[in-house]
Amino acid sequence: MKTIMVFPERCIGCKHCEIACAVEHSKSKDLFAMFSEEVLSKPRIHVEVGEDLLTFPNRCRHCNPAPCMEVCPTGAIKRDEETGSVIVEYGKCIACGMCAIACPFGIISFGKTYEIIIDRDVNVKCDNCIERQKEGKEPACVEACKTGALVFGDADDLIKLKRQSVTRNITSSPDAKEEPTVPENIVLWRELNKKYSHSSKY
């Protein structure tokens, strides 16, 4: 099973994934042309601020079974068998919002898309870049992330990476210098950020 694993400690809040997502879902797939298109493409991944100015790139987890799919009254939400992605058939969506109620991650968003000619909002959540995946590419957000906060791959392989890091930390002797998962300057930057008075206000 392929998935996108999020390593939140590596997210520095640049929102580069958001821009890349919007470009990928625009008609022209071009940053500069995108802004003059009739329907403006919007990001389907959301980098929002939590406590202490820390950030988390939140996107559709493509659950299986998917609560949104289970509750959709018109059958607009389906699974792409090849990639396992949960996708929306825009023409069938009636924008009732049941999917948004059911989604445990709050990542459903409604908006317009160039892909169908209707003058109303539909569920335009993350489609896992299935077109790119079928061409053998990573999803656009993963490609854009230069810090490794978003990684695409086999779920078990990615989990193994995390497991190995935990094992290293647990087995290192108390005298040995603990291997940092993030560099010193990032730790310092986050510590300093915590001290800003607005750090927990968003």
Next chain:
Amino acid sequence: MAKWTAEEKSIDKATQEMIRKAERDGVETVWDRLEKQQPQCGYGQLGICCKNCMQGPCRIDPFGDGPKKGVCGADADTIVARTLERMIAAGAAAHSDHGRHVVLALHEALEHDAPYPIKDKKKLKAVAKKLGIETENREIKEIAKDLVSVAFNDFGKQDEELIKFADSYANEKQKATWKKAGVEPRNIDREVVEAMHRTHMGVDHDPTSLILHGIRTSLGDGWGGSLIATEFQDILFGTPQINRGEANLGVIKEDYVNIVIHGHEPVLSEKIVEAAQDKELIELAKKYGAKGINTVGMCCTGLEVLMRHGTPIAGNYLQQEMAIVTGAVEAMVVDVQCIMPSLVDVAKCYHTKIIDTSHIATFPGALHIKFDERRADEIAKEIVRTAVENFPNRNKQLLQIPKYKSEAVGGFSVEAILDALGGRLKPLEDAIVSGKIRGVVGIVGCNNAKVKHNYNHITLTNELIKNNILIIGTGCWATACAEYGIFLPEYAKNAGDSLREVCETLGIPPALNMGSCVDCSRMLVLADLIARDLNVDISDLPLAGSATEAMTEKAVSIGTYFVSSGIFTHLGTVPPVLGSKKVVDILTKAACDVVGGAFFIEPDPTKAAKVLTEYIEDKRKKLGI
């Protein structure tokens, strides 16, 4: 997430009241915009994004797994150092261009009869003497012409020698340090231009060499452009003397035509203050139903006129939108620096006219009445008349002026301090040597929406005076203290016992207002005089600096010229340098070996006060006092 309340945005009651009013009136303010900007890009915050050529923008992965170099091959150290160098250059350019405008105003007065008479002939002669210009038996005008030419030369000479102003004002030990490090500024403008050249694609890549030039550029500001600004302003408009004034939004008067002068250059604001006293215009205001014309300041322009005339100051940087939210401001007259373009949008919700006046600063949606030194009086009157004629457009339903204001004693130019001490700094120096005053910390301006408004300024000041450390300072810090009552002699009761005793004997507050941010040069001059008297380096003295709510590139330049003048300097906000350990090491450690000063970063003002106090005590020990 819990709502970000007015009390959490500012410690100032007047500002809190206006934040709540802005919410009711549906006005977007600086804090709303900061909230919408979250999260702010980590590459930008760490300084590891480079936009200097069109192969980019490039960014370095701070975790070390992704790209370690930009397309050209620049690594994080080069990119961070280049970014910092450009910030210093921009800050130095802002101060120095301001200085140039003042010299040009004097030049216009001398050559083309622009209405700027020399108000302080004593200072003119003192400055001329310092620069080695003959003053005996010469006409004031002739001395002034020579002075203008020395200043012009510091902006334009092409030799390798130290600029004349720095050469004449800095002590020999200081100059020797700069010479040894190769950081003597040769020409104020040239260092800025060279900074842009060095940071162009494919030029200087060594963080040490880039930062050394940053130091050189900043020294051209502190001991050049800013110093020239201060000295020429004193000559043209009078050297500040100890006086009283009022501060905070409560200085805006309900029954008067209110004009807020906002920005930095007194070349404009001095004329507005004059024009607002014009009998004909006051009569006109009365005709429209006002009791008169009330001119108040904002930001550094406010401090310039507060220092020289006791003109009330309505607020500092984060209060500019708040002043308009009172609904009682007929016109906000702006020139350059620290002016939010959002003022125009805020003003749309009320009747306020935003009038931009500088040829280099145009605000879309504002009324443009551009200033010209030769027609200064005429233009100032036109601006005041525009404000007066706007009085009937006030919407009484939107009117709400906070009551809060505080009295403040200010005007502590170096000359005023000397006068107060009987012509010599000895009483101050004796108090330092005897330990009654443990040391001096110079706190400089800025507010920053990321910091609770005025919180760092007031907390740091309070903590330090408790430890018997005398505070001097400028800029938005000064306005914060004025609003908080710190500039009242009776505030000395909050100081440690020995500082309190000194303040009570001299009748001064425990923190001294030395003026606008360009007047940080006054602090350098004072430090230099003390170092001369005690025959030590500035870096040996129990002195430190702090930019505790730092925001602008000017603050980066000020911080750098403080450090480069041997002063240990605290930053309360984080500049975009943490992406390079090497640059951080240079700024916080290695700089000390080269120029005698270094930076330290600490957003918590209580902790910063502890470090600054320890530093000062350590310096005392080393001096054996």
